[in-house]
Amino acid sequence: MKTVILDGSRSLESPLAIINSKVEAELNKRGWEIDNIQLCEEKIATCIGCFGCWLKTPGECVINDKAREIAKKIIQSDLIILLNPITFGGYSFELKKIMDRIIPLILPFFAKIDGEIHHQPRYEKYPNIIAIGYQSQEDARSEETFKKLIERNVINFHSHNYSVGTLTGDIESLGLKELLNSLIEEVV
Amino acid sequence: MSKLNNVLILIGSPKGKRSASNNFASYIENRFKKNGVETETDYIVHHQKADRLQKFVKKAFNYELMVMVAPLYIDSIPAVTIKFMEEFSSYKKAQDINFPHKHLKSGNESLSETPNQKLFVVFNSGFPEPSHNDLAIQMCEIFAHRSDMEWTGGITIGMGAAFQSRSVKNAGGMARNLRKGLDAIVDNLTLDEPILPETIHTASKPLMPLFLAKFIMRYFGGFMWKGQVKDDAVKKKMYDRPYAE
Numbered sequence: 001m002k003t004v005i006l007d008g009s010r011s012l013e014s015p016l017a018i019i020n021s022k023v024e025a026e027l028n029k030r031g032w033e034i035d036n037i038q039l040c041e042e043k044i045a046t047c048i049g050c051f052g053c054w055l056k057t058p059g060e061c062v063i064n065d066k067a068r069e070i071a072k073k074i075i076q077s078d079l080i081i082l083l084n085p086i087t088f089g090g091y092s093f094e095l096k097k098i099m100d101r102i103i104p105l106i107l108p109f110f111a112k113i114d115g116e117i118h119h120q121p122r123y124e125k126y127p128n129i130i131a132i133g134y135q136s137q138e139d140a141r142s143e144e145t146f147k148k149l150i151e152r153n154v155i156n157f158h159s160h161n162y163s164v165g166t167l168t169g170d171i172e173s174l175g176l177k178e179l180l181n182s183l184i185e186e187v188v
Numbered sequence: 189m190s191k192l193n194n195v196l197i198l199i200g201s202p203k204g205k206r207s208a209s210n211n212f213a214s215y216i217e218n219r220f221k222k223n224g225v226e227t228e229t230d231y232i233v234h235h236q237k238a239d240r241l242q243k244f245v246k247k248a249f250n251y252e253l254m255v256m257v258a259p260l261y262i263d264s265i266p267a268v269t270i271k272f273m274e275e276f277s278s279y280k281k282a283q284d285i286n287f288p289h290k291h292l293k294s295g296n297e298s299l300s301e302t303p304n305q306k307l308f309v310v311f312n313s314g315f316p317e318p319s320h321n322d323l324a325i326q327m328c329e330i331f332a333h334r335s336d337m338e339w340t341g342g343i344t345i346g347m348g349a350a351f352q353s354r355s356v357k358n359a360g361g362m363a364r365n366l367r368k369g370l371d372a373i374v375d376n377l378t379l380d381e382p383i384l385p386e387t388i389h390t391a392s393k394p395l396m397p398l399f400l401a402k403f404i405m406r407y408f409g410g411f412m413w414k415g416q417v418k419d420d421a422v423k424k425k426m427y428d429r430p431y432a433e
């Protein structure tokens with residue numbers, strides 16, 4: 001199982017570092033191939049909204065930086081795991097930068113999905129998604145918004161399956177292993 | 189008479205002045221100016237470097253009302269705008285920790301809280317259904333609460349690309365409800381009145397009947413995209429899969 005972990009922590013010392021290492025250890029036990037990407041360590045530009053990835057260099061972003069390589073890894077994987085410090089119910093800046101930069105993986109053309117207009121897929125197969133959001137304090141509204149965001153992204157990203165979990169509070173005392181196993185079982 | 193002294197209109201599109209968001213912002217700006225409100229417009233994308241962003245965040249605190257106008261990127265807020273929101277919220281929290289009584293007027297026993305800064309947002313997406321923007325609006329509401337701002341609401345616009353190179357004023361009948369809604373919203377904000385849900389609903393109405401808009405996008409959207417490709421060789425490659433294994 002080819003897996004890409006996209007860690008949207010703001011720094012390497014964030015609480016998500018513990019979650020990241022536990023996720024990696026769990027996947028290692030299963031013998032999966034892992035690419036663990038700390039996004040805050042990579043030089044990734046923000047999307048400039050030019051649509052060049054659809055109109056000039058179809059399927060590839062016109063900005064030549066690490067995001068191109070990550071987009072390629074994503075589409076060639078079976079599973080992506082998003083680790084996210086929930087930010088106003090959505091992605092952190094670090095994670096959103098790469099999410100904005102993967103639109104070359106879909107087509108500009110439109111399709112109707114469940115009665116709504118979305119973009120058509122470019123590829124035959126898209127990876128499944130597991131998303132784990134973390135917040136230091138309980139906030140039901142943020143949690144609900146984050147879960148809805150993943151659900152919406154899955155439609156636009158044409159993934160067949162996904163699961164999403166959230167964690168709150170002291171990382172050490174959370175049942176991360178149980179959560180992760182249940183998220184994996186939902187998807188794989 | 190205006191009860192609002194000043195407003196900062198923030199454009200959250202990475203495309204800056206060349207964006208549909210800028211056209212929505214221009215319409216809003218003109219209405220505030222007509223109402224006698226001191227108005228400033230700025231582009232978040234111009235303040236990405238750490239030092240510039242910090243200065244910009246500090247500046248943004250000086251306005252009674254912030255109106256954020258942005259496009260929808262992947263079901264939510266563009267990364268450049270999230271960065272601004274993260275910095276703004278962190279700065280606000282730091283201020284509250286360092287100066288816990290700064291919201292209080294000093295000097296005597298009749299201390300009363302000064303009003304919180306207000307936030308109103310406008311989101312637009314290329315899809316015909318305005319509801320694609322709903323999550324972005326929810327996120328902005330959470331941002332407002334986290335940043336101790338007063339949330340006044342937000343509107344959602346579908347088919348935003350129709351305003352890429354056309355002003356809201358000159359967009360004819362299709363923008364009728366949008367203009368009517370925005371005029372009422374700006375007037376409400378000017379007079380410090382609550383924005384009624386009906387007004388938000390009017391401004392957020394689809395630009396044309398949804399069944400028609402969906403039909404057009406589904407069957408003619410491809411021609412629109414292909415029409416924007418100048419190089420014939422690229423037209424043949426639009427379905428390419430450069431990362432296929």
